Amino acid sequence: MQPLRDLGNAVAVQLFKHVPWIGEQWARRHRVVEATTVPWAPVAKRVKESSVALVTTAGVHLASDPAFDMDDADGDPSVREIPSDVDPRLLTITHRYYDHRAADRDINVVLPLERLRELVDEGRVGAMAPRAFSFMGHIDGRHLATLMERTAPMVAERLRADRAEAVFVTPA
Amino acid sequence: MGLIQRAVEKVGIPTIGVTLQKEITRRVKPPRALFVRYPFGHPMGEAFAARQQRAVLLAALEALETITEPGTIVEPGWAWRRHRFD
Numbered sequence: 315m316q317p318l319r320d321l322g323n324a325v326a327v328q329l330f331k332h333v334p335w336i337g338e339q340w341a342r343r344h345r346v347v348e349a350t351t352v353p354w355a356p357v358a359k360r361v362k363e364s365s366v367a368l369v370t371t372a373g374v375h376l377a378s379d380p381a382f383d384m385d386d387a388d389g390d391p392s393v394r395e396i397p398s399d400v401d402p403r404l405l406t407i408t409h410r411y412y413d414h415r416a417a418d419r420d421i422n423v424v425l426p427l428e429r430l431r432e433l434v435d436e437g438r439v440g441a442m443a444p445r446a447f448s449f450m451g452h453i454d455g456r457h458l459a460t461l462m463e464r465t466a467p468m469v470a471e472r473l474r475a476d477r478a479e480a481v482f483v484t485p486a
Numbered sequence: 487m488g489l490i491q492r493a494v495e496k497v498g499i500p501t502i503g504v505t506l507q508k509e510i511t512r513r514v515k516p517p518r519a520l521f522v523r524y525p526f527g528h529p530m531g532e533a534f535a536a537r538q539q540r541a542v543l544l545a546a547l548e549a550l551e552t553i554t555e556p557g558t559i560v561e562p563g564w565a566w567r568r569h570r571f572d
């Protein structure tokens with residue numbers, strides 16, 4: 315039955331992409347970890363003087379790194395590191411729940427490494443943090459605890475070790 | 487994504503995220519967000535549309551500097567495939 319499930323998933327992915335109403339209905343019912351408070355770290359420096367890091371949940375990773383686990387219905391709460399000066403041709407995407415054909419051709423659709431580099435070269439951004447971090451943003455059930463207690467705090471610590479002063483996050 | 491932003495803010499680093507789904511963002515409550523009405527899988531726009539991708543990134547970085555109210559969602563209002571980025 316796997317081919318049938320794959321087909322069903324492929325149809326759903328296209329519907330979500332092309333019919334905004336379906337996405338809105340999904341969003342209304344989708345279980346999220348609802349927050350009661352808003353986190354807030356103040357911005358201390360101008361962006362043009364800051365080191366900016368990229369984080370994405372679009373399932374990007376070096377092709378030489380292990381792929382995200384797509385067989386687990388609760389997703390994969392692990393994280394992959396991407397050197398900021400990577401050759402984009404070395405990157406790939408493992409994520410079955412969105413249409414990444416555009417991002418497969420141009421990684422900047424989900425992870426704007428080249429756009430950020432250009433802004434640094436123009437002096438509009440102070441610097442680019444040495445590495446980006448990538449998750450597979452389809453995490454549920456038992457893996458939520460792993461994300462909240464382990465991988466997300468670990469990435470936060472690594473961003474601090476990298477002296478990142480601002481973080482730009484992209485979904486899929 | 488909100489959970490990751492939460493962890494990063496907690497160590498003192500400010501974050502801003504692109505959102506494609508405002509309803510989710512309202513519930514997840516990230517500190518700062520840029521909402522673009524783009525299809526899933528295209529937070530920065532279209533492939534090889536460097537001017538568009540650049541505009542999204544610049545709008546987000548500008549919002550990072552200007553948002554003072556936690557939970558603000560900025561909306562540039564660009565129409566998908568209709569807005570011209572010059």
